[in-house]
Amino acid sequence: MDSNSGVVQTTCPYCGVGCGVLAETAPDGTLALRGDPDHPANHGKLCSKGSALGETLGLHHRLLEPMIGGRPARWDAALDRVASEFSSVIARHGPDAVGFYVSGQLLTEDYYVANKLMKGFIGSANIDTNSRLCMASSVAGHKRAFGEDVVPGLYEDFELADLVVLVGSNTAWCHPVLYQRLMSARRERGTRVVVIDPRTTATAAECDLHLPIRPGADVLLFNGLLAHLAASGSLDRDYIARHTEGFEEAIALAAADAGSLVHLAAGCDLDPAALRLFFELFAANARTVTVYSQGVNQSAHGTDKVNAILNCHLATGRIGKPGAGPFSVTGQPNAMGGREVGGLANQLAAHIGFEHPAGIDSVSRFWNAPNIARQPGLKAVELFEAVGAGRIKALWIMGTNPAVSMPDAGKVRAALRSCDFVVVSDVVATDTTRFADVLLPAAAWGEKDGTVTNSERRISRQRRFLPPPGAARPDWAIICDVACRMGFGDAFAFRSPAEIFREHAALSAFENEGRRRFDLGGLAGLTEDAYDALAPRSWPIHHADGAGAGRLFGDGGFPTPDGRARFIPVRHEGPALHVDDSYPIALNTGRMRDQWHTMTRTGHVPRLAAHAPEPVVDLHPADAARLDLAEGDLARLSSRYGFTRARVRITGDQRLGDAFLPMHWSGHFAASAAAGTLSAPITDPLSGQPELKHVPVRITREALGWIGVLITRRDLRPTGFVYWSRAATAGGWIYELGGTEPSDQGTLLARKLLDPFPRARLLEYTDRRGPSFRAAVIDDEGAMEEALLVAAPGRLPGRDWLVALLASRAPLSPTDRRALLSGLAPVAVPSTGRIVCACFHIGQHQIAAAAAAGCNSVEAIGAALRAGTNCGSCRSEIRAIIATNRVEAAE
Structure with a gap:
């Protein structure tokens, strides 16, 4: 808390930028949230999601008490059940028969105790995280090149660079605050911006050069860049000689892979002149930052793509210097913190892996855990495959929604359904919580204390400014209570997040002696008060009064046995699955601007839903014409793994032969619209990260016989409809409905939504001249509570005035009542549009x-x-x- 009474300094719970937030409680109890002008990540700025954080703090679908078998239970009973079931499975089948699946939404302290329990005391490394889906390839690439998972640079490098290359990153939408820092530098000092992305995104709309690369050709492109740097005399030979190994092998393979400029351009499906311009820009600008994100990571060859980028920076010595370096930006608020504590199945803890027995012995002694895991566990896709096969018999899911977000999500749901024992601890009800044998209510953002680490290695405090509702508890406390009941009480007798953080910091320094850059030893002695007042700082942190380190590796000193970085020879492989006559379109998936993950928070905020209120698939005009699809048609997308439905949007921003579907839609917000249902469970052999950016699909038009709209105060999850989706609006929800049935049957089906209401409160009208139905529900005060309109496709009347009536809650005039049945607004209502x-x-x-x-x-x-x-x-x-x-x- 700062010096102004009632103001709490905390950190945004969304992306990996790690923006500071001020939460201020007024004397009347109202809460105001704004950006923290003193936080070095955002200097007071917030994106659309961060600006709306105050609107996400309600109790929508909040879990308020433990549940066993779907029935309310006391905490003691729920925790006893979890501990006894896990202990029983371990006794009968061994520690590898249990698994944890955790989340970048957890705070570092939560992550630490979960990892310690699983790897140190249960004795299995079967704990993995949803961060496996977003940045595992960066981790693997960093470790291959640098010897450790380290991001060398800082955010201020975006502002100091003369050239910024954005690869597979729609930064304008996914990391808006960083993007605005970059755009300010572009305006003020002429920073050049190159965007490498198959789509013409919002990021590509404001750049100096856009390379709409063929999906999957990133290795080929950067191999070509490396070959050009060598041929043009643009290498830093001194840096290569003093600080690296393996350059000759890497350049030989890169040159052979890339070939001539014409051959390279054809392989990348790029204009040769544009490709040459990019190479010349990179060669000419010593201050170059290459920012990469999910378009690079989410691939069956993601690690090779990362190393192809790192090779170019190592070859030019552009690493760890002001305005120069490779920069992995993460998608979750604490993806980096999870990496630090060992939240990935192939890491142990504190950047110590399973490669060296001495490191395992060191952690074992520090934890006093003789039964510590000694080999990597199952990565996310493997973990759920093991659940489906019956090898994992007890599973604990924390703060994530794999029933929607995992690839081949239908198979994941089947695995959860068949699992002997499933525990889910979460904040709200999700598609995953319905599979829980035991459901545990966790404290949400604003209700718990801890730390997170952003993409520039900066540790910030998340501070509590709200009491947890109902029986909700912090994740670390839940985990520790289960550990104690399993007989590990001495190792989990933590009384506060600060105690956990101190142990985490001490482990990072234990027998380190400079071998690992991750070192928080300077914070191992923090008092409770010092922890509470901890200011943002980047690791390594060797002294308690230090601000932390800045850039790393500018003068070499890599955490490898010989102190040298490694060039990794990589070869272009292309996507894991190829389009064919059966599945002729390559589907890309990614984020929408105003939504977060599976929309459990943001989906309830009207102004965040208004930009993209329905699931939409983007198609190139020529593809739409070839597939006989028109703007607004309902399309069925089928892959080898499942199907979804979405409205068609035709746009020249898409490459010919490609389509784009947002990743956010879950069963709480639409019927059969989850992108994970389509995605392939094919993974990178090193990182275990699945291929989510290139899924061959077939797209066909659903022949709708009717469409409808329900505008209501009720929070529904309709069933029995071919299509429905919903968007929050002021005062309630707007449901889009549709079906392939004839319009009269569609009317009967939609009419059932009104069954809960007594007929005395209903106004209904069926137009005998055509397939049209209109109805309204009037509350006891005479205001419109609900309106339902059904018509043939393309024949629905406007709904702006109905939405306004719902928001106003004003009693209806006789004119309004007649208008409800006519479907025509009694007066013109100005439309703001989308x-x-x-x-x-x-x-x-x-x-x-x-x-x-x-x-x-x-x-x-x-x-x-x-x-x-x-x-x-x-x-x-x-x-x-x-x-x-x-x-x-x-x-």
């Missing part, structure tokens, strides 16, 4: 009107409407609306 700026809730029509009135730049729109002036992630869309207005004005 929301473009979520931060200030500014719609497409408002921006278009301002552009028509003379606001002919993004800055002018910002001055008039404020749109685009906060996180800036909507700037590319604003620019596109302005351009459209200019074209229309000229016609």
Whole structure:
């Protein structure tokens, strides 16, 4: 807490940027959240999701008490059951018959005790994390090249660089605060920006060069860059000689792989002149940062892609220097913290792996754990395969939703259904919690204390500013109580997160002697008060009063036996699965701008739902024409593993032959729309990270016989519909409905949604001249509680005025009641259109009107409407609306 009474300094729970947040409680009990101007990650800025954090703190679907077999239980009974079931399975089948699946949503202290329990005392390494799906390839690539999983640079390098290369990273949407730091540098000091991405994303819309690379060709591209650097005399021969090994082997394979510029351009499906320009820019700018994210990592060859990038930086000595270095940005708030404590199945703890028996013995002695695991455990995909095969008989899932997010999600759900014993500890009900034999209510963001580490190795405090509701408890306390009941009480007698952090810090320094860069030894003696006041700092931290280290490896000194980095020879392999006549489209998956993971928090916030209210698949116009698909059609996407449904959006931002589907939709927000159902469980052999960016699919049109919309205060999960999706709105929800049945049957099916209401409160009208049905429910105060409209495809009346009625809760006039049945608004209702700026809730029509009135730049729109002036992630869309207005004005 800072010096101003009532203000708590904490950290955002979303992406790996790790933005500081101020939570201020007013005397009347109201809470206000804003960016922390003193936090070095964001300097007061927040993205659209961070700006809406205060709107996610309600009790929507919160788990408030333990459940056993679906029935409420006391904590003692639930914890006893978990401990006894795990102990029984271990006694009968051995420690490898149990598993933990954890999350980058956990705080470091939670992660630490979970890893310690599983690896140190249960004696199995079968603990893995959903971070396996997002950054495991970076971990493996760092370890191969550097000897340890270390990100060398700092965020300020984005602002000091002369060239920033963004590879497989839609930074404008996924890490908006970092992107705005980069855009400021571009405006103020002329930083050049290159985007390498198959899609023309919001990031690609504001860059100097966009390379729409063929999916999977990243190794080929960077091998070509390495060969060019050698041929053009752009290598740092001194750095290579003094600080690296293996260059000759790497350059020989790279040159053979890339071939001529024409051959390389053909392999990458890029314009040779654009490719040459990129090579020349990279060669000419000593201050170059290469930022890479899921487009690189989420691949069956992700580790090779990472090393192809690292090879280019090692070859030019551009590493750990101001404005120069490779930079992996993570997707979760504590993916880095999980890596530090050993949350991955192939790591032990404190950046100590299973490769060296001496390291295992060191951790065993520190923990006093003679039965410590001595070999890697099952990575995420393997873990759930083992659950399905019956080898894992007891599973504990913490803070994640694998029933939606894992590849081949249908098979994962079947595995959970068949597992002998499943424990889930989480904050809210999810698609996964319904498989739990024991369900444990965990404390949420704002309700617990601990630390997180962001993508620049910066440790920040998350501080509690709300009491946990109901019986919810912090994850670390739940885990420790189970450990004590399993007989490991002496090792888990922690009384606070600070105690756990001190042990974590002490382990990082134990028998380290400089062999590992991860070292928090300076913080091992923190008092409770010092821990509470801990300011953000980057590791390594050798002294309690130190601010932590800055950049690493600028002068060599890599954590390898000889202190040298390793060039890794890599060869282009291409995607693991190829399109064919049966599955002719390559599907890419990724994030939407305003949503987070499976939408358990953000999906309940109206202004975050307004930008993309339905599941949508993006297609190139030529592909849509070839597949006989029109804008707004309902499409069925099928892969070798399952199917989903989504609305069609036709856009030239897609490459020909590719499609894009957001990863967020779960069974709580749509029917059969989860991207994980389509994805292949094919993984990188080194990192275990699955191929989520290239899934061959077949896309066909669903012939809808009817469509409908339900505008309601009720929080429903409809069943029996071919298609439904929902978006939060002020006062309730908007449900989109549809089916392949004839329209009269569709009306009967939709009409059943009204069955809970007595007929006296219903207004209904069926149009005998056509397949049209309209109904409304009036509450006891005479206000509209619900409205249902059903019609033939393309024939639904407008709903803006109905949405406004729901939000107002005002008693209806006789005119309003007649209008409800006619389907026509009694007066014209101005439409804001689809929301473009979520931060200030500014719609497409408002921006278009301002552009028509003379606001002919993004800055002018910002001055008039404020749109685009906060996180800036909507700037590319604003620019596109302005351009459209200019074209229309000229016609």
